[in-house]
Amino acid sequence: MRRRRIGLALFDDIIAIETDPDLIVQTLVSSDWPAGMAFVSAFGFVHLESEIGMKCVEPLQPARTLAAARATIEQVSDVTACAAEVARIHNAAYASDAAFRLYSPEEMAQVLTETEVWIASEDGQMSGYCLTEPERNSMWIESVAVDPARQGRGLGQLLVYRVLSAHDVSVEHPCWLNVSSRNAPALKIYRRLGFRPQHETCRFSATRGDLLAARERRFR
Structure with missing residues (x-):
């Protein structure tokens, strides 16, 4: 009572x-x-x-894709320089989500100061990003997005796999993320990379x- x-x-x-x-x-x-x-x-x-909590302890390398030959993936040190492009991609990729929030470049710059930022570029233009939060015994992927105009070529898989590899994800150092149950393509990608569902909110x-x-x- x-x-x-x-x-x-x-x-x-x-x-x-x-x-x-x-x-x-x-x-x-x-x-x-x-x-x-x-x-x-x-x-x-x-x-x-539903937000599906997923865990990866053994990253699976994706098959070679069209994006693999053209993409450059790197961690960014000057996050203010990429904030506008990250905001643009975020706003375009997540616009239909139930929990969507529109970010201005200034707001995104503040968010990026609190995370580790990885970007994927093709032909000198940013095509996607991955925001991570490393912890002592694990890590979180906070957000991943690929420019809608450049989706469907395996870029998202390649980006996440490079990040997982850089952090030596393993049983002793797992990676966690949350993904919407309505985002079937993302769920499929994460499963291919070795993520498995753990809980549902x-x-x-x-x-x-x-x-x-x-x-x-x-x-x-």
């Missing part, structure tokens, strides 16, 4: 933030948390997608008006 009261108190805090009934509220709930899943279901949240969405109506129906 106490957990239920805490959940309702947090719920009330959320819907009290704004007055716009069309305000969209999103939340993440682990698939192995039955009480949390029941709570969002009871209040009318709709499942949008579900993303739910509802309007503030729907949440208020659901609360009224349950507790009037």
